[in-house]
Amino acid sequence: MNQNDGDGDGGGAVARSSAGRRDRARHxxxxxxxxxxxxxxFYDMADLTELERAAGLPGGATAAIAFAPETDLPLMLGRIGRTEWIESIAAGLTREHGLTPAHGRELGDALADSKFxxxxxxxxxxxxxxxxxxxxxxxxxxxxxxxxxxxxxxxxxxxxxxxxxxxxxxxxxxxxxxxxxxxxxxxxxxxxxxxxxxxxxxxxxxxxxxxxxxxxxxxxxxxxxxxxx
CATH class of the missing domain: 3.40.50.1000 (HAD superfamily/HAD-like)
Incomplete structure (x- = not known):
């Protein structure tokens, strides 16, 4: 809604404009x-780190795959949703660390659900x-x-x-x-x-x-x- 709509002589608008000029000079x-x-x-990755440790993975392994450009960029561009992103993470964990797809999805879900x-x-x-x-x-x-x-x-x-x-x-x-x-x-x-x-x-x-x-x-x-x- 435009605050300047309505009847009147426009005095309020002039006052705001003058204040704006003063602020511009000052700031x-x-x-x-x-x-x-x-x-x-900021994120808390503690739960994910525990899952990675239990799986024998180094800390940050899931994030490294999840935020690699080939996995992350389609999500950031709005071309895929959460489900497709997690599937991509799982595929990367299977390919690079030998996890089963189900285990990879568990880690992908944990990353996506990280507290912030x-x-x-x-x-x-x-x-x-x-x-x-x-x-x-x-x-x-x-x-x-x-x-x-x-x-x-x-x-x-x-x-x-x-x-x-x-x-x-x-x-x-x-x-x-x-x-x-x-x-x-x-x-x-x-x-x-x-x-x-x-x-x-x-x-x-x-x-x-x-x-x-x-x-x-x-x-x-x-x-x-x-x-x-």
Whole structure:
């Protein structure tokens, strides 16, 4: 809904526009575009690690197959769903580690069902920034991203979500950054892009964004600067 709809002399709109100009002069960015996993969301793989140990596999063996491009990319592009992804994981575990398909599916299910949490320090920083400018999640994601965000309450923390599985484009393709900036109405050069992967940050910087390679909340706190006032 457009807040400017309705009768009146337009005074409110002028006041908001003036405030917007003041904020633009005061703050370094007009939008924050942030990755999800490795910045906001973190996984607990303890249950999966136990299953891998029981199967005689090294820790991380399932994830190495699940997130290899040939397994992961079709999911991130929205071309396959959870069932097909788990079958691909199982096939990889059978091929590389000699597991039965059923055992491989068990490990694939355990990975897909891994518990996750939101870093509340990061969430708090984004909430504060959002009082001044739009905040958007820009993520290479599964087709069930909306369900995950709702479970974490993140659907109420951001203004927009750009999912690779919906858009059909993954980072670091320039189109996902351009789409994210356009959807929040921000110029590319006035966006802060936050990601834990260097190649994704580099792609944003190449387009003219300010990039932050995320490692810890203090990185984000420093980058946001006056947006936390």
């Amino acid at each position: 370094p960015f007009d939008a924050v575009l942030t990755d999800l996993d490795g910045v906001i969301r 949490r939101a870093d509340q320090t990061v969430v708090g920083l984004l909430r504060r920034a959002r009082t001044h400018i739009p905040v958007s999640i820009v993520t290479n994601a599964t087709p069930w991203l909306d369900e995950d965000l709702a479970l974490l309450g993140l659907d109420r923390v951001v203004d927009d979500v750009v999912s690779s599985a919906v858009l059909g484009v993954v980072k670091p393709d320039p189109r996902i950054y351009e789409t994210a900036a356009a959807r929040v109405g921000a110029d590319i050069t006035r966006c802060l892009f936050v990601d834990d992967r260097e190649e994704n940050v580099a792609a944003a910087v190449a387009l003219g964004m300010t990039g932050l390679r995320y490692r810890e909340p203090d990185d984000l706190r420093s980058a946001l600067g006056t947006l936390l006032d």
